[in-house]
Amino acid sequence: MADAAKREYVVRTKDLVKEFSMGGQTLRALKGIQLDIYRGEYISIMGPSGSGKSTLFNMVGGLDKPTTGTVFINDVDMAQLDAQELAYLRCRTIGYIFQSFNLIPVMTALENVTLPTVFAGMPQDEGIERGIELLKMVGLGDRLDHKPTELSGGQQQRVACARALANNPAIILADEPTGNLDLKTGKEIIDLLRRLNKEQGVTIISATHDLKMLDISDRIVWIRDGDIERIEERADVQLKVGEMEGEEH
Amino acid sequence: MVTAGGIFLGIAFLATVLTQWLMQWPLPTKIDAGYVRMDGQINGPGDYEVFKPIPLADGRTAGIPEDILKKNMLGKDTFSLAGVIQGKLQSARAKKNLARVNKEWEGLKKYETTLPVYVNILGGQDIPVADAVKAGVPESVAKKLAGKAKTFKGADMVDVLREQPKWAQPLYLATALDQDISIGDAERAGIPLAIAQHLAGTGKAFKGSALNDAIKAHPTWIAIWKARVKRYGIYDVVDKSSINKLANQYAITLNQAIAEAKHPDKNADLGNVMIVNENGRKISVNFNTNKNAAGETRLQTGDYVLVPDLNAKYRMWWLVTMSLLVCGVGISNSMLMAVTERFKEIGTMKCLGALDSFVVTLFMLESGMLGICASVLGWLLGFISIILVAGFTKGWDMVGTINPLSVLITFFICVGTGMILTIFATIAPALRAANMPAAMALRSEI
Numbered sequence: 001m002a003d004a005a006k007r008e009y010v011v012r013t014k015d016l017v018k019e020f021s022m023g024g025q026t027l028r029a030l031k032g033i034q035l036d037i038y039r040g041e042y043i044s045i046m047g048p049s050g051s052g053k054s055t056l057f058n059m060v061g062g063l064d065k066p067t068t069g070t071v072f073i074n075d076v077d078m079a080q081l082d083a084q085e086l087a088y089l090r091c092r093t094i095g096y097i098f099q100s101f102n103l104i105p106v107m108t109a110l111e112n113v114t115l116p117t118v119f120a121g122m123p124q125d126e127g128i129e130r131g132i133e134l135l136k137m138v139g140l141g142d143r144l145d146h147k148p149t150e151l152s153g154g155q156q157q158r159v160a161c162a163r164a165l166a167n168n169p170a171i172i173l174a175d176e177p178t179g180n181l182d183l184k185t186g187k188e189i190i191d192l193l194r195r196l197n198k199e200q201g202v203t204i205i206s207a208t209h210d211l212k213m214l215d216i217s218d219r220i221v222w223i224r225d226g227d228i229e230r231i232e233e234r235a236d237v238q239l240k241v242g243e244m245e246g247e248e249h
Numbered sequence: 250m251v252t253a254g255g256i257f258l259g260i261a262f263l264a265t266v267l268t269q270w271l272m273q274w275p276l277p278t279k280i281d282a283g284y285v286r287m288d289g290q291i292n293g294p295g296d297y298e299v300f301k302p303i304p305l306a307d308g309r310t311a312g313i314p315e316d317i318l319k320k321n322m323l324g325k326d327t328f329s330l331a332g333v334i335q336g337k338l339q340s341a342r343a344k345k346n347l348a349r350v351n352k353e354w355e356g357l358k359k360y361e362t363t364l365p366v367y368v369n370i371l372g373g374q375d376i377p378v379a380d381a382v383k384a385g386v387p388e389s390v391a392k393k394l395a396g397k398a399k400t401f402k403g404a405d406m407v408d409v410l411r412e413q414p415k416w417a418q419p420l421y422l423a424t425a426l427d428q429d430i431s432i433g434d435a436e437r438a439g440i441p442l443a444i445a446q447h448l449a450g451t452g453k454a455f456k457g458s459a460l461n462d463a464i465k466a467h468p469t470w471i472a473i474w475k476a477r478v479k480r481y482g483i484y485d486v487v488d489k490s491s492i493n494k495l496a497n498q499y500a501i502t503l504n505q506a507i508a509e510a511k512h513p514d515k516n517a518d519l520g521n522v523m524i525v526n527e528n529g530r531k532i533s534v535n536f537n538t539n540k541n542a543a544g545e546t547r548l549q550t551g552d553y554v555l556v557p558d559l560n561a562k563y564r565m566w567w568l569v570t571m572s573l574l575v576c577g578v579g580i581s582n583s584m585l586m587a588v589t590e591r592f593k594e595i596g597t598m599k600c601l602g603a604l605d606s607f608v609v610t611l612f613m614l615e616s617g618m619l620g621i622c623a624s625v626l627g628w629l630l631g632f633i634s635i636i637l638v639a640g641f642t643k644g645w646d647m648v649g650t651i652n653p654l655s656v657l658i659t660f661f662i663c664v665g666t667g668m669i670l671t672i673f674a675t676i677a678p679a680l681r682a683a684n685m686p687a688a689m690a691l692r693s694e695i
Binding site: 092098175 | 593594596597599600601602603604605607686688690691693
């Protein structure tokens, strides 16, 4: 347990403020956030709409820059990065999983998964090898040449997970990954994410409403009105989740 | 939608340019020997003589008889060579026609006295028996109808003829009964085909009475052509080589022709004057680059000189510019729509690590390829339509004279312009795509 104190931070924020100007008025979406995320943890960000949840998510995910305050991703100050460096960060350090899967419709599953490796400058053969390996890992080894339209929602999300891992990122950013999936398929994705978190040691930051996801998170960040209301450890969470499983075949 | 814009571009551009190109070489309608025709910005009554007035002395030296020179005098001591040429043509024509009408008479003359009898029968007149017999009616039949008299009634003969007696020839029968004589029947009866066709006009048959009138008029025609042969026969003495020598020496220049016709107004495009001839001659003359050389171009008999309108040229360029603008806007708009619709895709790409320049390149390439396909397709469609229009309005042999090289040039111009336009029209949408933030990938609507 001595290691616990020495755990590395993969994301740190300090006095994080984000303001939007709408018309003549300024809207303070984030009012000075302090949040540290450990390497290898599974953290969920929760909050009602308008709470700043999405804004915070964008900040720690390298999708937006703060107005004042700092965000360190892998010890790199986000605000100092120019467009090229930001692209590099997104390419190598962060993998993204979206609610609507966001696969390129004209490319096959394999091509979708190898796309990040292309941006990272990996040689084509290596990239294809890695893609096949990843698709096998998520259980889609036999669907390499299928286009997204030929895959089910759950399968598409699994391809997206494989894609997110293409360049061995330190962080996976998951925005409502189970939002467009039914209960059973959602559960499969959750299991996959948990497996990835445990086996690969990749940090997962997710924004979600899905209570089943909360169940596997290491920590839960509750945010309201631009401030962090509380951060719960999993052990502290008392959840009464009604069992409503689909039929298992 | 980029394709639609490109096609539109292709057709509009090509239609205007190719029309200009192809319609440059109009085939002249028949121009009389010794004359030229001016058209376009140069108006004038009919055709102009292609030779200057030639001094009588030169005419004599060339061996043209005095009386011919006198007949074609143009002033105190000059004569018209065109008149001499026309005279020779008329002589040949008269000879040919005289031979024709004589030959026709061979077929017609046997009906000269006989056919009128049947016309009279039709008319219900009293027919002398003797005439009837000469016209092929058996004596017995005629005498029976006449009884004691020397004539019988035409109407009675009509009744007889209605029975179609064997002795009645088809031609006579049809005439008396006022029936149609077909061209075929006429031919079989020995009537010359040309006369039968002329009598039938647009139809396929004619009446015997019409034939009778034609036969009556025929000797007059023979007399007319005989007279013409006599009149123009004097030109037979003049030989072609002396005419040609004089023609070469005294052919007018373009300037002189333009001067004789009404002057062109300031809208005339003197940079694109065209001279076309039925014998295949095609010359393009540009007064703007070299006024003297242009003006001194010698004309030949049968030349058709076209001076186009500057307004037409301006109109063409205006049309081209407008269509380019419209297409540019269309292409830009549809590319912008494409960018806006694909906000998630672009955002995702950026999350995966794409640089802004990559996104720009992506859209430029996409629209570039669409631009090429659309331009080629547009060129093809425009080309086919132009061929069809030219073929139906100016004739298909006109279409055969198109220069493949100029077709190739228009192809490259068209596709090139399409490409450049597409590139320029796509710059703004592509930049818009590049500026899209990565967070767009998360949004569910724009």
